[in-house]
Each structure stands twice: as structure tokens, then as C-alpha cells.
Amino acid sequence: MTTRGAAAAKGTRGAGASAALVPGPGSPLAGLARSARIIVCCGSGGVGKTSTAAAVALWAAQAGRRTCVLTIDPARRLAQALGLDLLSNAPRPVRAKGLPARGPGSLDAMMLDMRRTFDEVIERYARDADQADRILANRFYQRLSSTLAGTQEYMAMEKLYELHESQRYDLLVVDTPPTRSALDFLDAPENLNELLDARAFRLLIAPAQRIGRGYLRGLNLATTAMTKMVRRVTGSELLAEVGEFFAAFEGMYDGFKARAGLVYDQLKHPSTAFVVVATPEGAALREAAYFASRLAADRMPLGALVVNRIHQARPVPEVPAAARRRLAADGADGRLLADLLELHDGLETLAAAEQRRVRDLLATVPNLGVVQVPLLPDDVHDLAGLRRLGEYLFA
Amino acid sequence: MLEVLDRARLLVVTGKGGTGKTTVAAGLGVAAAGRGRRVLVAEVEGRQGLAGLFGRGELDYREVRVGERLNALAVDPDESLREYLARYGFAPLARLLSWANLNRFITAAAPGLGDVLLVGKVWEAATRQARPGSGAPGAYDLVVLDAPPTGRVVPFLRAPETVAELARVGPIRHQADRVRDLLDDPERTAVLLTCLPEELPVTETLEGVAALQQAGLPVAGVVANRVTGDRLGGRAGRLAALARDPAPLAAAAAAAGAELDRAALGTLVEEARDRQRVVTRERRLLKELRAGLDGLPMIELPFLAGGVGGPEEVRVMAGHLATPAGLWTAASTPSGRRLPSRSGAPASRGSDDAHPEAGEAGG
Numbered sequence: 001m002t003t004r005g006a007a008a009a010k011g012t013r014g015a016g017a018s019a020a021l022v023p024g025p026g027s028p029l030a031g032l033a034r035s036a037r038i039i040v041c042c043g044s045g046g047v048g049k050t051s052t053a054a055a056v057a058l059w060a061a062q063a064g065r066r067t068c069v070l071t072i073d074p075a076r077r078l079a080q081a082l083g084l085d086l087l088s089n090a091p092r093p094v095r096a097k098g099l100p101a102r103g104p105g106s107l108d109a110m111m112l113d114m115r116r117t118f119d120e121v122i123e124r125y126a127r128d129a130d131q132a133d134r135i136l137a138n139r140f141y142q143r144l145s146s147t148l149a150g151t152q153e154y155m156a157m158e159k160l161y162e163l164h165e166s167q168r169y170d171l172l173v174v175d176t177p178p179t180r181s182a183l184d185f186l187d188a189p190e191n192l193n194e195l196l197d198a199r200a201f202r203l204l205i206a207p208a209q210r211i212g213r214g215y216l217r218g219l220n221l222a223t224t225a226m227t228k229m230v231r232r233v234t235g236s237e238l239l240a241e242v243g244e245f246f247a248a249f250e251g252m253y254d255g256f257k258a259r260a261g262l263v264y265d266q267l268k269h270p271s272t273a274f275v276v277v278a279t280p281e282g283a284a285l286r287e288a289a290y291f292a293s294r295l296a297a298d299r300m301p302l303g304a305l306v307v308n309r310i311h312q313a314r315p316v317p318e319v320p321a322a323a324r325r326r327l328a329a330d331g332a333d334g335r336l337l338a339d340l341l342e343l344h345d346g347l348e349t350l351a352a353a354e355q356r357r358v359r360d361l362l363a364t365v366p367n368l369g370v371v372q373v374p375l376l377p378d379d380v381h382d383l384a385g386l387r388r389l390g391e392y393l394f395a
Numbered sequence: 396m397l398e399v400l401d402r403a404r405l406l407v408v409t410g411k412g413g414t415g416k417t418t419v420a421a422g423l424g425v426a427a428a429g430r431g432r433r434v435l436v437a438e439v440e441g442r443q444g445l446a447g448l449f450g451r452g453e454l455d456y457r458e459v460r461v462g463e464r465l466n467a468l469a470v471d472p473d474e475s476l477r478e479y480l481a482r483y484g485f486a487p488l489a490r491l492l493s494w495a496n497l498n499r500f501i502t503a504a505a506p507g508l509g510d511v512l513l514v515g516k517v518w519e520a521a522t523r524q525a526r527p528g529s530g531a532p533g534a535y536d537l538v539v540l541d542a543p544p545t546g547r548v549v550p551f552l553r554a555p556e557t558v559a560e561l562a563r564v565g566p567i568r569h570q571a572d573r574v575r576d577l578l579d580d581p582e583r584t585a586v587l588l589t590c591l592p593e594e595l596p597v598t599e600t601l602e603g604v605a606a607l608q609q610a611g612l613p614v615a616g617v618v619a620n621r622v623t624g625d626r627l628g629g630r631a632g633r634l635a636a637l638a639r640d641p642a643p644l645a646a647a648a649a650a651a652g653a654e655l656d657r658a659a660l661g662t663l664v665e666e667a668r669d670r671q672r673v674v675t676r677e678r679r680l681l682k683e684l685r686a687g688l689d690g691l692p693m694i695e696l697p698f699l700a701g702g703v704g705g706p707e708e709v710r711v712m713a714g715h716l717a718t719p720a721g722l723w724t725a726a727s728t729p730s731g732r733r734l735p736s737r738s739g740a741p742a743s744r745g746s747d748d749a750h751p752e753a754g755e756a757g758g
Contacts, residue, residue, distance in 0.1 A: 045412015045544060046596070282705075283444070284413065314662045319653045326651035333647040336630055337655075340644075340663040343626060347666060377672050381594065 027394045028304040028369025029275070033060040033171065036273045038164060038266070039303065042176045043277035044287035048308040048373075048389075051380040052277050053175035054109075055389040061107035065170040068108040068163060070156070089113040091163070094383075108169070117155045125255040134248040140241040141248075154260075161263045186267075186298050273303030278361075280307055280354035285361045292365045304369040306393065307358055312374055313348040316341075399615050400427045400717065403585045405521045405577060406539045407612075409548040410589030411599040415620040417444035419589045419696075420541035422712030428465040429713060432536040435520050436461075437468045439513040439551075440543060445469065450706045458520075458532045466532075468520070475512035510554030511567070518574045521583075545588065545603030549610045552578055578612060585615035590684065592622050592677035601687040616692035618716075619681055623673050624697055631671045638664045 032039060033056055041053040050071060057069035068091045091108035119136055126132035135141050160174050266272065274295050278288035288305060295302050319327075319341055327338040362368060373392040380389050399406065400423065408420040417438065424436035435458060438445045446454045446469070449461040456474035458466045517540050525534035543551045550557070559571035578584050586607055590600040600617060607614050627634075637644060641660040648655045655663075685693060696715050 046591070047413060279413075283417075286447075313666065316659045316662050317654055317656075319655065323651050323653040327647060327653060330647060330651055332630075333643045334651060336627075336633070337644050337647050337651075337653070337660075337663070339626055339630075340667050343667055343670060344663055347670075377669070378676070 027371050029056060029059075029306070029371055030394050032056075032273045032275070032303045033394070034063060034065070035271075036171060036303070037269075037271040038160065038273070039171065039173045040176065040267070040272065040274045041174065041277055042274060042291050044284050047277050047279045047284050048380070049277040050175050051386065051389055052275070052306055052308065052393065053173050055380070055386045055393055056275070057107060057109075057171070057173040058383065058386050059390040059394055060171050060173070061105040064105040066104070066106050066168070067171045067173065068110065068169045069173045069175070070109075070160060070163075071111050071175040089116045089159075091168075112156050112159055114155050117159045121155070121158055121256075121259075122252075125252045125259075127251060131248060131252075135245065138241060138245045138248060140245040154263075157263050157267065158259070161259075161266055164266060186294065186300070268298075268300055270301055273301050275303050275306060277306045277308065279309045280311070280357055282357060285357050289361050289364055292361075292368065296365075302365070302368060304371060305362070305365070306371045306373065308373045309375040310372045311347060311351045311354055313344060313351045316344055399585045399587075400537075401430060401432070402582075403537060403615075404583040405517070405585070406537065407542045407548070407552070407578075407584065407586040408539065408589065409542045409545050409586065409603065409607075410618075411546075411591075411596045411603075412544045414589040414591045414596050415618075416544070416589045417442075417541050418448060418708060418712055419587070419618050419620065419716070420539050421445055421448040421709045422716050423587075424465055424467075424537075424539045425462065425709055425713035426717035427537050427539070428462060429717065431464070433464045433533070434537045434539060435466045435468060435535045436539045436541065437470050437517055437520065438541040439470045439517070440541075441469065441471070443469060445541065447705060448709050466535075470513050470516045472509040472512045475516040479512060479515060508554075508558060510551050511558050511571075514552060514555055514574055515570055518570075518577055521577060522573075545599055545606075548586075548603070549606050549612070552612060553610060581613035581615075584613050586612050587616055587618055588614070589618045589620050591620055592680045592684075594680060597680050597684045597687075600684065604688065604691065614691060616694070617684065617688060619684065619693060619695045621698045622681070622695045623670065623677055625674045625678075627667065627671065631667070631674070634664055634668045634671060638668060 039053075039056060041049050041056070043049045053071070054069055057067045061067040070091075089110065089112065091110040094107045094109050122135050122141075123132045126135065156174065156176070160172055163169060163172055274291075276288045276291045276295075278284040285307075292302060292305070324338055324341060327334040327341075358370070358372070362370060371393055373389065376385075376388065378385065380386060406420075406423055406427075408416055408423065410416040410419075420438075421436055424434045428434045436445060438454075443453055445467050446452060449467055451459075451461065451467075454467055454469040456469065456471040458468045461467045517538060520532075520535060521538040523532075523534045542548050555567070555571035555574045559568045588600050588603055588607075590596050604614050604617070625631075638661065641657060641664060644660045644664070645655075645657065648660065681695065694716070696712070
């Protein structure tokens with residue numbers, strides 16, 4: 001069920017076939033890729049988000065910008081898409097034919113190691129190496145840094161911000177993980193602050209720390225009974241680890257909070273653009289609508305909607321039912337033609353349903369630029385594929 | 396696989412994002428309920444994916460009836476924490492936590508604790524004994540879990556174990572052991588993975604199967620979703636010649652009085668060729684999948700309503716999942732099996748598996 005767009009990509013049809021896919025004078029992505037400093041791609045799983053992010057980055061690099069694409073997807077899809085075997089926690093140049101060897105543009109890629117990034121943040125804000133070591137060795141911290149949902153995405157934003165501040169790149173394109181938590185980074189600064197500033201929680205674990213202030217003493221008595229209960233539920237070792245973590249973390253809170261504010265502000269800055277990626281299926285478009293509304297609620301700059309894998313049918317004259325019946329009854333060629341007509345009807349219906357769903361979504365998000373990409377005949381897993389995808393994204 | 400539907404206490408459905416995991420979970424629930432079992436379908440990711448599939452606005456932490464013998468539930472970590480504490484006689488602590496607004500903090504802060512509580516709740520529902528007259532929800536024959544995606548499912552299911560490493564004694568340890576007993580028991584638990592006939596999902600499915608098996612979890616099979624129907628079969632071989640010269644089709648069209656000129660016929664042939672390329676690619680990928688599954692059962696489902704969602708899609712999905720056991724073929728058998736039409740559907744355009752939306756055309 002490829003479409004005429006897919007055929008166009010293979011060069012078997014006129015290049016004009018794809019023109020109808022992109023409304024307006026030009027792709028809304030072109031402006032973003034030329035001028036934005038940060039592009040964040042978000043959307044549900046399996047919609048081609050990683051390929052889209054990589055294709056946007058590749059296009060920007062070819063347009064002369066120093067570009068870096070980051071993925072925080074634990075599956076190494078971007079690595080596959082870019083033909084890289086290994087991505088480290090620092091950007092590496094993408095080496096491939098066709099990339100500008102001299103010109104101003106360049107393309108780097110990295111896959112974020114969440115845990116490593118968290119460790120780096122700890123090292124940066126710790127008073128001294130000793131404090132950092134105590135935190136890094138804490139088992140509670142180790143679990144926290146590798147498992148806490150949202151915090152991981154937040155750490156990705158930390159890394160993004162760090163790269164942004166380094167001024168090494170004109171454009172950073174970031175791919176978010178394909179989970180419901182993909183936007184958790186919006187809440188993560190607050191959650192993380194809540195966690196690290198959990199004075200109430202410290203009361204629970206009071207015996208692990210000294211609570212000096214007089215007015216807390218009364219509370220402390222009450223919490224001791226509670227602490228006993230918590231210990232019975234969780235086992236004392238877990239609690240001790242948690243207590244030690246908070247003791248070790250003492251004093252780092254303010255730095256974290258300030259940093260979180262800076263990251264958040266950068267995401268809201270007009271030089272950042274969020275690109276929501278979807279497919280024309282119901283579930284993916286509903287997720288896209290959720291992302292769009294969530295971004296709007298946080299006043300994050302929503303740049304464009306990309307809908308991948310659009311089906312398209314070309315016009316064919318209507319054949320009345322009577323003629324179809326005669327076809328179906330008339331030898332092998334007639335039956336084949338009747339089947340081809342039915343396949344075409346199915347494709348037409350599917351394409352119409354997709355367009356209706358996309359329109360329904362757009363009706364809920366005013367003034368959102370949309371780019372529709374036809375179903376491509378092959379999975380995108382190399383630079384040639386990314387370029388082909390880019391032709392549609394930036395048509 | 397029918398056997399699994401009739402026998403398992405817990406069906407865990409996982410898969411790469413976007414492969415129809417939630418719809419398959421809902422379909423399995425409807426199919427099992429249709430076969431007379433009392434079923435709970437539970438989601439744990441706070442997505443409210445089940446609600447729409449069962450035609451409801453939202454689900455909450457209460458088990459609500461969504462069909463005959465069928466309940467649904469969106470498991471919530473906060474609520475599970477309250478329930479958990481109450482069960483172990485710590486109701487006052489639960490109240491205190493609520494008072495101090497600490498529930499969310501605790502479930503968010505203690506790594507994996509949220510998962511422990513979610514898995515614990517699923518385990519509780521799957522092993523619940525009916526207590527008539529208690530007012531508590533009844534027992535189930537089967538719990539279908541719409542689990543986190545493949546990348547996260549092993550840490551999720553093993554979260555009780557992971558946290559219990561820190562708590563060598565006490566209720567957490569005790570519960571972790573019992574959860575593990577259920578999850579590791581192939582007589583009671585079956586893990587299914589959803590997949591699409593596309594490159595990355597196939598790779599990720601095979602990786603997921605390996606990771607689950609490595610972790611000792613009983614993988615029961617793979618559901619290959621949205622497989623494009625091969626309408627033309629062997630006749631597809633004629634398309635290349637017809638693209639060059641559509642004369643035979645033109646003759647048939649003229650004989651039947653269908654007004655199709657050369658350009659229209661060319662379009663029809665091109666569209667069919669594009670579709671056939673997809674069919675060929677999907678066949679190749681499904682063959683790779685079968686080979687990699689090394690004998691695990693696998694079922695191919697047709698491209699349904701294109702992810703439209705809603706009860707109708709779930710009903711159709713359930714019909715496909717509850718087809719006679721023979722359709723679940725061991726992965727070692729050769730691929731290429733034609734998909735069954737929806738039983739009873741006439742061989743008309745409405746039954747073209749690839750485009751069931753045809754029925755939606757007037758809407």
C-alpha cells in the first residue's frame with residue numbers, strides 16, 4: 001500500500017506528485033531548521049520520531065548549520081539510522097559520504113547515557129569530590145538515577161542545555177523517548193525539586209539525620225513511631241540508604257533548583273521549537289493532540305506537526321457496480337481488474353479517513369503548521385533514507 | 396494460543412510502542428470473556444488507553460465493568476500504595492501520608508517502588524480469592540495486563556525482586572517472592588509480544604523475547620499485527636507486464652463496459668504494485684521473525700481499522716484472536732499462510748482485510 005508519494009520517492013513518478021502533500025508556500029520545518037537553536041521532537045512510539053529528528057538534523061547540516069542530534073531512546077535506533085555502531089555520552093561526528101566536508105555545516109550525533117549525565121550533574125554541583133563520591137556510591141542514588149521516570153528525560157534536557165550553553169552548535173535536535181513520559185521533563189524539574197527538597201520526607205527518616213531545630217522536635221517524636229512502621233514495611237536497609245542519600249545531598253539543592261529553572265526557561269525561549277510527530281492512526285494522533293495541548297499549557301513553543309506514513313490514492317473514474325459485476329464474472333483479466341478496483345477503493349477510503357483524522361486534530365490546535373510525509377516503501381535506516389525523508393519534510 | 400486464553404491466570408502483553416499492544420490486550424480480554432472466563436484487563440502506564448477502546452471516558456483505580464464477565468482497571472501507584480499499606484495493617488500510616496501529601500512523593504522517589512506497587516496490584520487481582528458478601532471486588536479467572544513496552548517490561552516485572560534486594564525480610568520480600576512465583580510459572584502466566592511487520596519492531600521483538608526468556612519469564616507467543624493482506628497472490632507477478640502494457644485490462648474493461656482509460660488502468664496497476672512491494676517486504680520480515688522465534692507460537696493479524704480505536708476494533712481483534720487454535724502456528728512452520736477472513740463475512744470489499752475502513756466510508 002505505498003502511495004504515489006512513495007512512487008515519486010523512487011523516481012518512477014513525476015516529482016510534482018509530492019507537492020500536494022505540503023500545504024502553503026513551504027514546509028514550516030524549513031524555517032525552524034534554519035533559525036531555531038533547539039528542536040525537540042516528541043510523539044508516541046513507532047511514529048518515525050527518531051528518523052524525523054535525524055532527517056531534520058541532516059537537512060540543517062547540509063544547509064550550513066553546525067548541528068547535533070541527540071537521542072535519549074534506549075533502543076539504538078538513531079545509531080542505526082545514522083549508520084553508527086556506538087554513540088557515547090559526548091557528541092561524535094557523523095562520518096558519511098555526502099555530508100559537507102568543508103562548508104560551515106556539520107552533523108554530530110550522540111545517544112544520551114542518562115545515568116552518566118546524572119552522575120555528571122552530581123559531580124558538577126557537589127561541594128567536593130568526597131560529597132560526589134558518597135552520593136555516587138549510594139545505592140538509593142544508583143537506582144534513582146537509572147530508574148526514576150521523568151527525571152531521566154529531565155537529565156536529557158540538562159544535557160541539551162549544557163550543549164546549548166557550550167555554543168558548539170548552531171542547532172540541537174533532540175529525540176524524546178517513545179513513552180507517555182516523553183513530556184515528563186516538563187514536570188521533572190518540579191518533581192525533582194520536590195524530591196530533593198523533601199523536608200517532610202526527612203522527618204520520616206529523622207534518625208538517619210540530626211534534626212536540630214527546636215520546633216521540629218515535637219514532630220520528631222511523632223515521626224519516630226511512623227519511622228518504625230516504615231522500617232517494618234520496607235526493611236531498614238532501604239531506609240538507611242535513603243537517609244544517607246539525603247544526608248549526602250545536603251547543600252546541593254539550591255544549585256539543582258536554579259539549574260532546573262534555567263533549563264525550563266531555555267525550553268520556553270522562542271529559539272526553541274517543539275515538533276510533534278505522529279502517524280495518521282487514531283492512537284498516534286490522539287497522543288499528538290495530548291502533546292500539543294500539554295505544550296500549550298506550559299507555553300512551550302510548538303513549531304510544527306509532522307504526520308508520517310500518509311496513504312494516498314490517485315483519482316480513478318468511478319466504475320458502477322453493474323460493470324464491476326460483469327468484470328468479476330469475465331475471465332482472469334476481468335477478475336484481476338475487479339480486484340485492482342477494490343484495492344483502489346480500500347486505499348481511497350483509508351486515505352480519506354486519515355485526512356479526516358488529521359483535520360480533526362488540527363481543528364483542536366489553531367495555527368499549527370503541518371507536514372505530511374507519504375508512506376515510504378522502505379524503512380529509513382541510512383543517510384540516503386534520511387535524505388529521502390528530508391525531501392518530504394522540507395518540500 | 397486459545398489454550399493460553401483458557402488456561403492462564405495472567406496474560407502479560409508487551410511490545411514495541413505503536414505496535415497495538417493495548418488493543419491486543421483489550422482484544423484478548425474480550426476474547427477470553429467471550430469464552431466464559433471472568434476477566435480483568437489492567438493498564439499500568441496512566442495512558443488511559445483502555446478507556447477509549449471500551450468506549451469510556453476514563454478509567455480509575457476501581458475495577459469497572461466494561462462487558463459481560465469483563466472488568467477494566469487503570470492501576471494507579473498512589474492508590475496501590477494506600478491499599479498496600481492498609482493490607483499490611485498500616486492504615487494509619489497511609490492516612491498520615493495522605494495528610495502530608497506524600498504519596499506521590501514516595502511513589503516517585505523510591506526507585507521502582509511505583510512499579511512494585513503496580514505489579515503488586517496486578518498480582519493481587521490475579522490471585523484474589525472471592526469473598527462473597529465482603530463488598531470487595533470479585534475474583535478473576537484471568538487478568539490481562541497491558542504492560543510497559545518491551546524496553547521496560549523486564550525491569551517492570553522484576554521491580555518487586557529488585558526492591559526486595561534491599562529488603563531481605565518483611566512484607567516486601569514476602570510479596571516479591573509470591574509475585575515471582577506467579578510470574579515465573581508457565582502454567583499460570585503467559586507473556587505475549589505484539590509486533591508489526593516492519594524492520595525495527597521485528598528486531599525489537601526478537602530482542603524483547605530474548606530479554607524476557609533470559610529473565611526466566613514465560614514467553615508464550617508473538618502477535619504480528621497489521622499484516623497487509625495479499626489479495627492478489629500469484630497474480631501479482633503479472634503486474635510488471637501490465638504496467639508496461641495494460642492492453643489485457645483495457646480489453647476486459649471494454650468488454651464489461653467499465654470506462655477506464657489507459658491512465659486510469661496505469662494508476663490501478665501502479666497502486667497494486669506499490670502494495671505488493673509492501674506485501675513482499677512484510678513476508679520477508681515475518682519470515683525473519685518466525686526464524687528468530689525458534690518455534691514459539693505466532694499469529695498474524697490483518698491490518699484492521701488502522702488504529703481507529705474504539706469498541707468495534709476491539710471486537711474484531713477479539714474475533715481474530717479467538718480463532719481456532721490451528722491458526723496460531725509454531726514459528727518453525729513456513730510462513731505464507733493466508734489470513735482468514737472475518738468468519739461469516741462475505742468475500743466482498745468489506746472483507747478485504749487490508750481496508751476494513753471501507754465500511755466507514757459513509758461516516
